[in-house]
Amino acid sequence: MSKADFKIETPPGGEARVVSLTGDWTAIGLRDAGERLKSALKSAQEIRIETQSLTGFDTAGAYALRAALGEHGDDALFADDPRIGAVYALIRDIQPKVVEAQKATAQQKPNPIIARLARLGRRTEEGLKDLGDLNIFIGHLVVTAFLSIITPGRIRWTPLVAQMQQAGFGSLMVVCVTNFFVGAVIAFLGILQLQQFGAAVFAVELIGISVLREFGPVIAAVLIAGRSASSFTAEIGAMKMNQEISAMRVMGINPFDALIFPRLAALILTMPLVTFAGSMAGLFGGFVVVWAQLGYGPHFFSIRMTEYVPFVNFFVGMIKVPLFAIAITIIGCRLGMNVTEDVISLGRQVTRAVVQAIFTIILIDAIVAMMFNGFDF
């Protein structure tokens, strides 16, 4: 591939300058040849073009040539070479329009401060509208849930059971394994610290309280948020893109009945069970470390656990699980319904779903922790 170039000669006696083009006047070979030619031809009166040594010519080359020739850019220049003339003729009238459009976009650039303020305003408006949409969505969901409870005939059992299997029990393994390790790590660190006061045995209470009250529920919820909030958004969003939601509506099927309530019910029903299993795995992880490090066996561990860890911890832990389930479903399904037609918005909404769901879970956890602070029975 040779670079585009040119030679300019002024034959003695003649007025016209002869420009002979060489190399590839193509998008790939062009580089800055057009600009150089333009500045070389600034003061030219009359121009003739030689194309014999041209090895390549395309519309990009024609464009650069047209821009360089300016007012001399007449079709007659290429009378000797009709094929190049045809390409050039195609571009001749387009080039001035492009230059004009370039100027217009340059003029349209608004003041940066105003642009920022406008963006802030637009974001605020979008945020408020989003909040309104969230309320509408929750309203729809509450009505659907209420109607489903008083008339169970509305409930679609097949998707409900499928979602229980997929979103609920499908996460059992990963929740249990994660909790097992978290319980073990708490036990390990707890023993290390408490041993300094000769109170290593209190590690059992530490494990019991932290796993039952906080880690079990929160870890299960975070994992399920990562798995299910994203898959709810992706599934519903893909259906939305494929016009399946519209097809449902036209057939008189309410998407809240068919898609969203089954997911909500499935998570509310299965998440407490999964959380319970996860908490037990966490306790078991703690127990394994206590046994290995301190030599207290299963008998001692279970007695200490039942006598010294108040039941309220388990209660506070489990009471927030349905709240987590509701948050995950609302966020996942609503953002899925927000997906518009392009693929980018699907990806963006899935990301938002996971981030928002995990954030909301931590927020709910903090609120519940404050509410039950000092609560005892």
Add this chain to the structure above:
Amino acid sequence: MTEAPSPVSTPAAPPIVIEGLRNQFGSNIVHDNLELTVERGKVIGVVGGSGTGKTVLLNSILGLQKPSKGAIHLFGKDITRLNEKQLRLMQSRFGVLFQSGALFSALSVIENVCVPLTEYARLKPAQMREIGLMKMALAGLPLDAADKRPSELSGGMIKRTALARALVLDPELLFLDEPTAGLDPIGAAAFDALIRELSDSLNLTVFMITHDLDSLYAICDEVAVLADKRVVAQAPPSVLEQSDHPWIHEYFNGPRGRSSQSRGTGDAS
């Protein structure tokens, strides 16, 4: 270099030569012993019933689908035997308009059009934008659409943007997969005229898959008919009307075929 995309140099080898192509998925044979030659500067339409493997054929030629048997020569080179670098060079010589446009949804119209330029050419951003705008104008797009997103475009504009992108490196060979599908008749006719004009002035070879009989009559020099796992006929549409192959006969002489025929001859007179 003689291989430069250029209307000046004309290497002798035809743009597409397919010999003994066989495509097989499991026990399902889509193509068997398929032969097809496309001459330089011709606009060839490929027709065939649903499931005759038109898109599979296109994918094979583009190098997206490795054939089970046979050879595909583009500009005299067997594409199944090219290495990575040679394949890239080959790919810069053809442009593809996919059925649904396949625009990159993260990029604006002008950025979409300029993608091949940023990959292959070394140009300044402003220069690149100008060439992109020029291609948009060639493809019949309004220039103020340059900064729109693909999701804001109508079906016809998506096709035109995809055409501008396919043309941006001035390919010698243009592949079109159902270019007029989903366009209204006026838009489809304008698109046909545009392709014909570009192929004439840029000396393009066009390989076009289509179901649109009007397109066949309006712009195709030749029509290749895919049936019975191979190309059963390759001739101008007026010749194919006389064919006694049952599918071809049905295709050209059915109710839709007849109306296009009368319109096609009406244009010619």
